[in-house]
Amino acid sequence: MDPERERTGRDSSPELANVVERNIEALVAHRQEEEGSRGAGERIADGVTRFTGNLFFVSIHLIILALWFLINVGWLPRIPRFDPSFAILASVASVEALFLATFVLITQKRMAALADKRAELDLQISLLSEHEITRLITLITAMAERMGLDMAQDPELAELSQDVAPEQVIEKLEAQKRAAGRDRRGETGQV
Secondary structure, eight states, X not given: OOHHHHHHSSOSSOOOOHHHHHHXXXXXXXXXXXXXXOOHHHHHHHHHHHHHTSHHHHHHHHHHHHHXXXXXXXXXXXXXXXXXXXXXXXXXXXXXXXXXXXXXXXXXXXXXXXXHHHXXXXXXXXXXXXXXXXHHHHHHHHHHHHXXXXXXXXXXXXXXXXXXXXXXXXXXXXHHHHHHHHHHHHHHTOO
């Protein structure tokens, strides 16, 4: 028998709740759908970014650069020098950097769009959770009042049972940022 089960009366590797498994399956299916809906250009950009973002790519470049340098400085006399001024190397490196930067930007743009979607989903879930918790507090407070419990008179419960308006929170945050910006400019003497 499992020692953890003997000690606690529970399995050491309990099954996940059905709702958690359903959510995981939905998230995996959604991620696969997003991956499958990428265009050819995005798949190429992701592949190039994935290849160039590893140590194998760096190692290849170090070897090529070392050989290029050794040949064109004349330290490998059996091989003729083909770029003694390193102008070809500079041109190749510039063109490669231009393309790699473009591929990385394409990948980052796609990833930023995905992050925005996930942040919006997080916000929606947080707002729903806040609303549900507010309702639970209201219900429990009413139950406590009906039962004659002193905790029902807690002023904090009345405050917590009010719905939060997201637009008011955003306005308050922006006002505080503006005020903090004015304070900083005033401290440094900037106008």
